[in-house]
Amino acid sequence: MIDLTLYDPFEKMQFTDTNCFLCGTIITTEHRAPVFAEWLQDKYNLQNKELLLLDKSVSTFSQLSIPCCDRCHTHYLLPLEADVQQAAENGVEGLRALPPKRLFQWIGKMYYGSLINELIKEANPLVMPEYAVSEDPKMLGKFRSFYQVLQSLRVPMEFHDFLPCSLFILEVAPTEDNLPFEYQDELTTMSFSVKLGSAAIVCTLLDNGIIRRALGKLHQITENKPLHPIQLAEFKARVFYAAYIFSVVPEYFIRPVKPEDDHLVLDTLIDDVTNEIFNPWDMTAYAHMLEEMLKPWSIRETEILQNPAQPLSFILDADNNFKPMEHFAKQV
Protein backbone atom coordinates (compact mmCIF):
# COMPACT_ATOMS: atom_id res chain seq x y z
CA MET A 1 0.00 0.00 0.00
CA ILE A 2 1.27 3.45 -0.83
CA ASP A 3 1.68 5.79 2.08
CA LEU A 4 -0.35 8.86 1.25
CA THR A 5 0.45 10.76 4.45
CA LEU A 6 1.58 14.31 3.83
CA TYR A 7 4.34 15.93 5.82
CA ASP A 8 3.71 19.41 7.20
CA PRO A 9 6.76 21.16 8.69
CA PHE A 10 4.65 24.24 9.38
CA GLU A 11 2.64 22.46 12.04
CA LYS A 12 5.53 22.56 14.49
CA MET A 13 7.69 24.99 12.53
CA GLN A 14 10.16 22.21 12.00
CA PHE A 15 12.80 24.04 10.00
CA THR A 16 16.14 22.57 10.91
CA ASP A 17 19.19 21.14 9.22
CA THR A 18 18.30 17.72 10.61
CA ASN A 19 14.83 17.22 9.11
CA CYS A 20 14.51 16.16 5.48
CA PHE A 21 12.83 19.06 3.67
CA LEU A 22 10.44 16.75 1.87
CA CYS A 23 9.46 14.00 4.31
CA GLY A 24 10.64 15.27 7.71
CA THR A 25 12.78 12.21 8.50
CA ILE A 26 15.55 12.89 11.01
CA ILE A 27 18.88 13.09 9.20
CA THR A 28 22.39 14.27 9.92
CA THR A 29 23.73 17.54 8.62
CA GLU A 30 25.69 15.70 5.91
CA HIS A 31 22.49 14.72 4.14
CA ARG A 32 21.90 17.55 1.77
CA ALA A 33 20.80 18.11 -1.78
CA PRO A 34 21.77 21.08 -3.92
CA VAL A 35 18.99 23.59 -4.54
CA PHE A 36 20.38 24.03 -8.04
CA ALA A 37 21.03 20.58 -9.43
CA GLU A 38 24.52 19.57 -10.43
CA TRP A 39 23.63 19.28 -14.12
CA LEU A 40 22.47 22.89 -14.01
CA GLN A 41 25.65 24.02 -12.26
CA ASP A 42 27.82 22.13 -14.73
CA LYS A 43 26.00 23.22 -17.82
CA TYR A 44 25.97 26.91 -16.95
CA ASN A 45 29.16 27.15 -14.87
CA LEU A 46 27.29 28.21 -11.78
CA GLN A 47 29.58 26.75 -9.11
CA ASN A 48 31.08 30.06 -8.07
CA LYS A 49 28.40 32.36 -9.34
CA GLU A 50 27.10 34.55 -6.56
CA LEU A 51 23.56 34.50 -5.31
CA LEU A 52 21.96 37.21 -3.21
CA LEU A 53 19.72 35.86 -0.48
CA LEU A 54 16.71 37.48 1.13
CA ASP A 55 18.67 38.62 4.16
CA LYS A 56 21.09 40.29 1.72
CA SER A 57 23.83 37.77 2.46
CA VAL A 58 25.72 36.38 -0.50
CA SER A 59 26.02 32.70 -1.27
CA THR A 60 26.94 30.79 -4.41
CA PHE A 61 24.81 28.52 -6.53
CA SER A 62 26.84 25.52 -5.42
CA GLN A 63 26.69 26.39 -1.72
CA LEU A 64 22.95 26.63 -1.49
CA SER A 65 21.60 23.27 -0.40
CA ILE A 66 18.67 21.76 1.45
CA PRO A 67 18.46 19.08 4.12
CA CYS A 68 17.34 15.96 2.25
CA CYS A 69 17.30 12.27 3.15
CA ASP A 70 18.84 9.70 0.80
CA ARG A 71 15.49 8.22 -0.03
CA CYS A 72 13.93 11.50 -1.15
CA HIS A 73 17.12 12.40 -2.99
CA THR A 74 17.24 9.15 -4.94
CA HIS A 75 13.56 8.56 -5.46
CA TYR A 76 12.19 12.02 -6.02
CA LEU A 77 14.81 14.68 -6.68
CA LEU A 78 17.13 12.87 -9.07
CA PRO A 79 14.32 11.61 -11.36
CA LEU A 80 12.82 15.10 -11.38
CA GLU A 81 16.14 16.65 -12.36
CA ALA A 82 16.66 13.99 -15.03
CA ASP A 83 13.26 14.80 -16.57
CA VAL A 84 13.95 18.52 -16.68
CA GLN A 85 17.52 18.11 -17.89
CA GLN A 86 16.33 15.97 -20.76
CA ALA A 87 13.52 18.37 -21.63
CA ALA A 88 15.86 21.36 -21.46
CA GLU A 89 18.13 19.73 -24.06
CA ASN A 90 15.38 20.47 -26.55
CA GLY A 91 14.96 24.09 -25.49
CA VAL A 92 11.56 25.74 -25.49
CA GLU A 93 9.90 22.85 -27.32
CA GLY A 94 11.24 20.31 -24.85
CA LEU A 95 10.15 22.32 -21.82
CA ARG A 96 6.70 22.91 -23.27
CA ALA A 97 6.33 19.18 -23.83
CA LEU A 98 7.06 18.42 -20.19
CA PRO A 99 3.95 17.97 -18.01
CA PRO A 100 3.38 21.41 -16.41
CA LYS A 101 3.05 19.71 -13.04
CA ARG A 102 6.62 18.45 -13.37
CA LEU A 103 7.87 21.93 -14.11
CA PHE A 104 5.89 23.24 -11.15
CA GLN A 105 7.64 20.70 -8.91
CA TRP A 106 11.04 21.63 -10.29
CA ILE A 107 10.53 25.36 -9.80
CA GLY A 108 8.83 24.69 -6.49
CA LYS A 109 11.84 22.76 -5.26
CA MET A 110 14.24 25.61 -6.04
CA TYR A 111 11.89 28.21 -4.64
CA TYR A 112 11.39 26.21 -1.48
CA GLY A 113 15.14 25.62 -1.30
CA SER A 114 15.69 29.36 -0.99
CA LEU A 115 12.77 29.72 1.37
CA ILE A 116 13.78 26.96 3.75
CA ASN A 117 17.28 28.38 4.03
CA GLU A 118 15.69 31.61 5.15
CA LEU A 119 13.37 29.82 7.59
CA ILE A 120 16.22 27.79 9.08
CA LYS A 121 18.20 30.98 9.56
CA GLU A 122 15.28 32.71 11.21
CA ALA A 123 14.81 29.77 13.56
CA ASN A 124 18.27 30.51 14.98
CA PRO A 125 17.70 32.57 18.15
CA LEU A 126 20.88 34.54 17.50
CA VAL A 127 19.62 35.80 14.18
CA MET A 128 17.42 38.84 14.31
CA PRO A 129 16.33 39.51 10.76
CA GLU A 130 15.01 42.92 9.83
CA TYR A 131 11.99 41.30 8.26
CA ALA A 132 11.22 37.76 9.35
CA VAL A 133 8.95 35.93 6.93
CA SER A 134 8.33 33.35 9.63
CA GLU A 135 6.67 36.00 11.79
CA ASP A 136 4.18 37.09 9.18
CA PRO A 137 1.01 34.98 9.59
CA LYS A 138 -0.27 35.70 6.07
CA MET A 139 3.05 34.71 4.51
CA LEU A 140 3.20 31.58 6.60
CA GLY A 141 -0.30 30.64 5.50
CA LYS A 142 0.82 31.03 1.87
CA PHE A 143 3.96 28.98 2.38
CA ARG A 144 1.99 26.28 4.08
CA SER A 145 -0.52 26.03 1.23
CA PHE A 146 2.36 25.96 -1.21
CA TYR A 147 4.12 23.25 0.73
CA GLN A 148 1.00 21.10 0.57
CA VAL A 149 1.05 21.08 -3.24
CA LEU A 150 4.83 20.73 -3.34
CA GLN A 151 4.36 17.43 -1.55
CA SER A 152 3.20 16.11 -4.94
CA LEU A 153 6.90 15.59 -5.51
CA ARG A 154 6.83 12.75 -3.00
CA VAL A 155 3.22 11.68 -2.53
CA PRO A 156 1.26 10.81 -5.70
CA MET A 157 -1.22 13.62 -6.10
CA GLU A 158 -3.72 14.71 -8.69
CA PHE A 159 -4.65 18.38 -8.92
CA HIS A 160 -8.27 18.25 -9.95
CA ASP A 161 -8.82 20.82 -12.69
CA PHE A 162 -6.08 23.22 -11.73
CA LEU A 163 -2.35 23.79 -11.70
CA PRO A 164 -1.11 25.53 -8.55
CA CYS A 165 0.87 28.11 -10.54
CA SER A 166 1.07 30.15 -13.73
CA LEU A 167 3.73 29.03 -16.17
CA PHE A 168 5.10 30.95 -19.10
CA ILE A 169 7.72 29.41 -21.37
CA LEU A 170 9.28 31.90 -23.74
CA GLU A 171 11.94 31.89 -26.38
CA VAL A 172 14.74 34.42 -26.44
CA ALA A 173 16.27 35.47 -29.77
CA PRO A 174 20.04 34.88 -29.90
CA THR A 175 21.11 38.13 -31.63
CA GLU A 176 21.69 40.27 -28.55
CA ASP A 177 21.37 37.63 -25.88
CA ASN A 178 24.60 37.28 -23.95
CA LEU A 179 23.32 35.65 -20.76
CA PRO A 180 23.18 31.86 -21.06
CA PHE A 181 21.73 31.57 -17.56
CA GLU A 182 19.68 33.90 -15.47
CA TYR A 183 17.79 33.34 -12.25
CA GLN A 184 15.46 35.41 -10.15
CA ASP A 185 13.06 34.66 -7.36
CA GLU A 186 11.01 36.73 -4.98
CA LEU A 187 10.13 34.86 -1.83
CA THR A 188 7.26 37.03 -0.70
CA THR A 189 5.40 37.33 -4.00
CA MET A 190 6.33 33.77 -4.99
CA SER A 191 7.47 34.82 -8.43
CA PHE A 192 10.27 33.06 -10.16
CA SER A 193 12.15 33.08 -13.41
CA VAL A 194 14.97 31.06 -14.85
CA LYS A 195 16.61 31.27 -18.24
CA LEU A 196 18.30 28.22 -19.69
CA GLY A 197 19.97 29.13 -22.95
CA SER A 198 17.28 30.40 -25.30
CA ALA A 199 14.43 29.17 -23.12
CA ALA A 200 13.02 31.33 -20.35
CA ILE A 201 10.56 30.10 -17.77
CA VAL A 202 8.60 32.67 -15.80
CA CYS A 203 6.36 31.40 -13.07
CA THR A 204 4.13 32.64 -10.29
CA LEU A 205 3.50 30.01 -7.68
CA LEU A 206 0.25 29.43 -5.86
CA ASP A 207 -2.04 31.52 -8.03
CA ASN A 208 -3.84 28.55 -9.61
CA GLY A 209 -3.13 29.91 -13.08
CA ILE A 210 -5.02 33.17 -12.52
CA ILE A 211 -2.11 35.39 -13.53
CA ARG A 212 -1.67 33.42 -16.72
CA ARG A 213 -5.30 34.03 -17.56
CA ALA A 214 -5.10 37.69 -16.57
CA LEU A 215 -2.10 38.16 -18.87
CA GLY A 216 -3.64 35.97 -21.55
CA LYS A 217 -3.36 38.45 -24.40
CA LEU A 218 0.24 39.34 -23.63
CA HIS A 219 1.10 35.70 -23.37
CA GLN A 220 -0.65 34.85 -26.59
CA ILE A 221 1.16 37.47 -28.65
CA THR A 222 4.58 36.59 -27.25
CA GLU A 223 4.27 32.83 -27.12
CA ASN A 224 5.64 31.94 -30.50
CA LYS A 225 7.95 34.86 -31.09
CA PRO A 226 11.60 34.91 -30.16
CA LEU A 227 11.93 37.84 -27.79
CA HIS A 228 14.74 40.33 -27.44
CA PRO A 229 16.21 40.09 -23.90
CA ILE A 230 14.75 43.50 -23.08
CA GLN A 231 11.32 42.21 -24.08
CA LEU A 232 11.79 39.25 -21.79
CA ALA A 233 12.73 41.66 -19.00
CA GLU A 234 9.51 43.58 -19.56
CA PHE A 235 7.50 40.37 -19.66
CA LYS A 236 9.00 39.40 -16.32
CA ALA A 237 8.18 42.83 -14.89
CA ARG A 238 4.55 42.38 -15.90
CA VAL A 239 4.31 38.91 -14.41
CA PHE A 240 6.20 39.80 -11.22
CA TYR A 241 4.06 42.89 -10.80
CA ALA A 242 0.88 40.85 -11.24
CA ALA A 243 2.15 38.52 -8.50
CA TYR A 244 2.86 41.57 -6.34
CA ILE A 245 -0.75 42.77 -6.52
CA PHE A 246 -2.25 39.27 -6.43
CA SER A 247 -3.97 39.21 -3.09
CA VAL A 248 -5.69 35.88 -2.48
CA VAL A 249 -4.38 32.59 -1.17
CA PRO A 250 -5.96 29.48 -2.67
CA GLU A 251 -7.09 26.79 -0.30
CA TYR A 252 -6.49 23.16 -1.09
CA PHE A 253 -8.64 20.30 0.09
CA ILE A 254 -7.70 16.66 0.08
CA ARG A 255 -10.52 14.31 -0.80
CA PRO A 256 -11.13 11.57 1.77
CA VAL A 257 -8.79 8.65 1.12
CA LYS A 258 -10.11 5.13 0.61
CA PRO A 259 -7.88 2.16 1.48
CA GLU A 260 -7.48 1.17 -2.18
CA ASP A 261 -6.44 4.66 -3.33
CA ASP A 262 -2.99 4.98 -4.84
CA HIS A 263 -2.96 8.76 -4.97
CA LEU A 264 -4.50 11.81 -3.38
CA VAL A 265 -6.94 14.07 -5.18
CA LEU A 266 -6.84 17.76 -4.36
CA ASP A 267 -9.56 20.28 -4.99
CA THR A 268 -9.07 23.97 -4.66
CA LEU A 269 -11.03 27.03 -3.74
CA ILE A 270 -10.30 30.70 -4.10
CA ASP A 271 -12.52 33.01 -2.17
CA ASP A 272 -13.21 35.73 -4.71
CA VAL A 273 -16.50 36.72 -3.12
CA THR A 274 -15.17 38.40 -0.01
CA ASN A 275 -11.77 39.13 -1.53
CA GLU A 276 -10.56 41.02 -4.55
CA ILE A 277 -8.19 38.83 -6.57
CA PHE A 278 -5.89 41.72 -7.40
CA ASN A 279 -5.14 44.88 -5.50
CA PRO A 280 -5.53 47.98 -7.70
CA TRP A 281 -2.87 48.53 -10.35
CA ASP A 282 -0.50 51.29 -9.33
CA MET A 283 1.38 52.79 -12.25
CA THR A 284 4.29 54.09 -10.17
CA ALA A 285 4.79 50.73 -8.50
CA TYR A 286 4.71 48.99 -11.86
CA ALA A 287 7.21 51.49 -13.30
CA HIS A 288 9.45 50.79 -10.35
CA MET A 289 9.31 47.07 -11.01
CA LEU A 290 10.02 47.61 -14.71
CA GLU A 291 12.95 49.89 -13.88
CA GLU A 292 14.41 47.10 -11.74
CA MET A 293 14.13 44.59 -14.56
CA LEU A 294 15.53 47.02 -17.10
CA LYS A 295 18.62 47.83 -15.04
CA PRO A 296 21.05 46.25 -17.54
CA TRP A 297 19.83 48.79 -20.12
CA SER A 298 19.89 51.75 -17.67
CA ILE A 299 16.35 52.84 -18.33
CA ARG A 300 14.96 55.05 -15.61
CA GLU A 301 11.50 55.44 -14.19
CA THR A 302 11.10 58.91 -15.69
CA GLU A 303 11.56 57.44 -19.17
CA ILE A 304 9.15 54.65 -18.39
CA LEU A 305 6.47 57.10 -17.32
CA GLN A 306 7.04 59.74 -19.98
CA ASN A 307 3.49 59.10 -21.10
CA PRO A 308 1.80 58.34 -17.78
CA ALA A 309 -1.24 56.81 -19.45
CA GLN A 310 0.87 54.35 -21.42
CA PRO A 311 4.09 53.24 -19.77
CA LEU A 312 7.11 52.51 -21.93
CA SER A 313 6.84 49.12 -23.60
CA PHE A 314 9.21 47.10 -25.74
CA ILE A 315 6.65 44.41 -26.40
CA LEU A 316 3.54 46.33 -27.40
CA ASP A 317 2.98 49.20 -29.79
CA ALA A 318 0.45 51.99 -29.21
CA ASP A 319 -2.36 49.71 -30.39
CA ASN A 320 -1.29 46.88 -28.12
CA ASN A 321 0.06 44.76 -30.95
CA PHE A 322 3.35 42.94 -30.84
CA LYS A 323 6.34 45.10 -31.65
CA PRO A 324 9.14 42.99 -33.14
CA MET A 325 12.59 44.00 -31.97
CA GLU A 326 15.92 42.80 -33.21
CA HIS A 327 18.30 45.43 -31.92
CA PHE A 328 17.97 47.63 -28.93
CA ALA A 329 18.90 51.23 -29.50
CA LYS A 330 18.74 53.54 -26.54
CA GLN A 331 16.56 56.60 -27.12
CA VAL A 332 18.33 59.73 -26.04
Ligand SMILES: [Zn+2]
Ligand atom coordinates in the same frame (compact mmCIF):
# COMPACT_ATOMS: atom_id res chain seq x y z
ZN1 LIG B 1 13.04 12.59 2.92
